Amino acid sequence: MSGLRIRKGKALSQHPAIELIGIDKSFGAVHANKNINLSVAKGTIHGIIGENGAGKSTLMSILYGFYQADRGEIRVDGQSVAIKDSQAAIGHGIGMVHQHFMLVENFSVLENIMLGAEGGQLLAKGRSGARAELKRLEDEYGLEVDPDAIIEDLPVGTQQRVEILKALYRGADILILDEPTGVLTPAEADHLFKVLKVLRDQGKTVILITHKLREIMAITDDVSVMRRGEMVATRKTAETTVEELAELMVGRRVLLRVEKGEPKVGKVLLSVRNLTVKDSRGVVMVDDVSFDVREGEIVGIAGVAGNGQSELLEAIAGIRKPASGEIQLDGKPIADADPARLRELGLAHIPEDRHHMGLVLKFEEYENAVLGYHRDKRYGSGALLDLNAIRADAAEKIEKYDIRPPNPRLKTANFSGGNQQKIVVAREIERDPKALIIGQPTRGVDIGAIEFIHRRIVEMRDAGKAILLVSVELDEIRSLSDRILVMFAGKVVGEKGADASEQTLGLMMAGIAA
Amino acid sequence: MSTASVPLPNWITYGLMPLLNLIVAFLISGLVVWWIGENPIEALKLLIEGSLGRGDAIGFTLFYTTSFIFTGLSVAVAFHAGLFNIGSEGQAYVGGLGAALVALSLDQYVPWYVTMPFAVIGAAVFGAAWAFIPAWLQAKRGSHIVITTIMFNFIGAALMVYLLVHVLIVPGKMAPETRTFLPGGQLPKLDWLMALFGLKLGPAPFNVSFLIALVMCFLVWVLIWRSKLGYEMRTLGISPSAAVYAGIPYARTVIIAMLISGGLAGMMALNPVMGSSARLQVEFVGGAGFVGIAVSLMGRSHPLGIIFAALLFGILYQGGADLSFEMPNITREMIVVIQGLVILFAGALEYMFRPTMVHIYQRFKRA
């Protein structure tokens, strides 16, 4: 079987399974990994935890040969190796289970497993061997799956099992799992953990990338913490606490406190009742969620990314049709309204992803300054756009929001992240909406712009607007919100006041406390 | 950082790069000419003389240019909305039916300037109608518009041949064509315009539809860059997800964009049908719809660029015809080769020179 590589001397060697020494990687201006050192002992489950964008996935992609490090050394089993592509990684016994499965959906399980390790030019030759090997792996690790089932007919948890089997089939001794539970139900996640423990007990090494503290505490032996591209600490899991890890993850940042007075709360403007939203695959992402946002308050939704916040925002913004439930804006039902109608009704939306939604990067700045409001009378009474009005309007916002460079004719892609975000914020806020829903207002934005945007949001609140804020930055939620709802696995698991401690919220976000 | 994200100034993107692509296409064409044993420089000279050397030559050149402006605009409008309309050829063909029906019903009663607006509308409506089904299939059923518009080219051709052979043919005649339109159904030639420049038009069929084409260029420019609809089309074309966010309705925008595209293609029929042959004939489009693809790619989907690119192809078509008389070894189809090469280099290989360009530009900027 050419698909399997028996690694010699694995029982004898005392070297760590993986050592990373001084790994450094930049993407343009983004320094994703800064001089990373990491040692993973054999036969352990090693967790790597960190917030979104901390550089975990980049590091693992380097280990799997998807990217090349700018500097640094990789040692597998004590040997310095060059991993120039995935083939090389597989050759060194490294397997990876990607966050987005790398499966061919209209292939059978067996075909997916064999892809790239077919065992000869003809499939028939390898097939029976593969089937037998698959059976052996299933029995050994408790990974039952029907080899003839077609992938797209299988539930997500089973698809993931196929991914794990794929790696094992290729003779992986070291298995990297990138946010494996993001797409799983709690029961499926529990099953996965059992499998991982079996794998470890059989001598495999598992690297688990996650931002969920609960998972780290539940199954890892060691844990390394990454923050902003750096490896900040490695601990024995048994010797650390959730609190310590949470603190290491977020770091002792200069808290960007925003001066704000007591909220003057009025009537309910935005009301969500029993809202359930499914994603394109039919998986429930928002599960029976209800809450209100009143005039003059900021309601923050805290939670680890992927717990339904994005889908909640999109449902309210009219981008994603809810499966069931009701949404009201100032007493009017809006669950069926499209984004254009919602804007007319006075709901502004700063989307989570400005590159794909909030802006058309190839447009000039002034064109983006009216995106979504371009049908408005003030930008042209008939079918035509009044460019003078639009450009004057854009210039005014540029002035007011200190957008640099102050050039409405510049292509939007040429503005920095912070200035791009200001273009979106200015557009949505300056329309003087009744309610404002905001996703990740300061993602990829420099400190100066963060403060500026935060102040604007608070001004909106003081002007009596209802504001719903979603952010994975706990700091941001804490410093801006008047009330905090915590989302976990699609549900609102609790509500806290603005004075809730970081630890309390962190535990709720991890699904541990309510 | 990959070179794809490095911004280049507009004069490079819209001026130098198309020019470079064009030069490469011509160099390769020159090689072909040389390969078949002719002198490429001589051929180029003959080509230019044959297309721009005399009044009637210019007239023919501008006649072709007119057709290419319409089809180029047609492809460009769809392109702005992110749609690849390969069906301009068929839409123009069916558009000819609209123009001919108007001309046949009005030519006995009214002068040409009364017929003309109706003919414009007739051609546009028929062209748009032929674009509607592929548009609807794309918008509502997700059928790939490239494939459906190709299919509709053939269906349209079959339909038109059927109509000309069985329905519109003059009883007792052999040729599958309509009767000749009376002057009330013909678009007059632009002798006076040529005379302004001291040129004689001669037999060249350069006619009023050229002016209509220029008006359409202006209207398309207004549509794309000055209207709310055009704004929505461009948003959809560049970023479908941003269009969803902005509440721009996908199906409606796709269908309207294709109707406009089909309408512009349909109007192309005015030029040969009412401006030249004064009757509807089989295969009168003669590939102009496909030339529109090259014109639109070359002209970077901007009306001004399209005028220049259409003129270029007008020169090629007229000059190529002349050249094939002078150098019988080089047939007219040499133009088709050049056209293919332009599409290849300006379209499919548009990024090939970009990294080099970025490299040179950055070095130049640093120095």
Add this chain to the structure above:
Amino acid sequence: MDLFDIIVSILGSTIRLSIPLLFTALAGLFTERAGVFDIGLEGKMLAAAFASACVAYVTGNAWLGLLGGIGVSILFSLIHGFASITNRGNQIVSGVALNFIAAGLTIVLGQAWFGQGGRTPQLPASGRFSPIILPGADAMRDVPVIGPIYANVISGNNILTYLAFLAVPLSWWVLYRTRFGLRLRAVGENPGAVDTAGISVTWLRYRAVIVAGFLCGFSGAYLSIAQSAAFIKDMSAGKGYIALAALIFAKWKPVPVMFACLLFGFLDAFANFMQGKAVPGIGEVPVQIFQALPYILTCVLLAGFIGIAHPPKAGGVPYTKER
């Protein structure tokens, strides 16, 4: 002629008209299953027809002619690959461009070399693939029903016809029974899966377009040195697009591709037969209906009214590693 003779004669021409479609549609099958759209089938077929005729004329050898056709067709494939795989250009635009280049170049070169208005000179018998009389065809001729079918439909075709029908199970076998086929189907659905399995997406897709060039070489040679005895300008006459339609109609599967090609070939044969004949009660049915039918059927299929045609998921999208 009685009805049976008519049927035999229509079946015979159905086979002859289906062959170029079949080779071409199978060519499209390989590229499109690998995720590369190929509008340029028409051009490859035309270029191959021209090259085959030229080489066959010069050498007087049909097999060398075929080889020439294959070579030129593969060259076109490689340009398509260079534009759409290496340079990540628009696959449709590249295909359109190649169709024009083929349409123009065949005539320009043909005129320059032979001076017959784009035709190549008539081929000698050795430069053609001539009909093969299968053993016993003459003896069988008088056996009722089976005899004429065997003698006039099954026997009496040229070698390329038999190769075309052989290419169907062979394509099926390659796609579904070999490592290359598995990887090729995978790369058209999810190139990421192929890439992470340590297989080069680029090389795999190049191999797919080369196979397509190879098969288009056969269809072109069939047109000019088997079905006819010379290259005539524009002799592919839209067959590449009908083949594309057949491919879609067959939902990108090899055996249905054969039936779709036979169906479209039959429509063509039937249209030829019906030309100028009146149907009782209806009168003369215009041939244009039969000409348009393959395209209409394909559109109806694409609209999802008769089953759903799922194109390969990654089709038309150049592969870039995600950041």
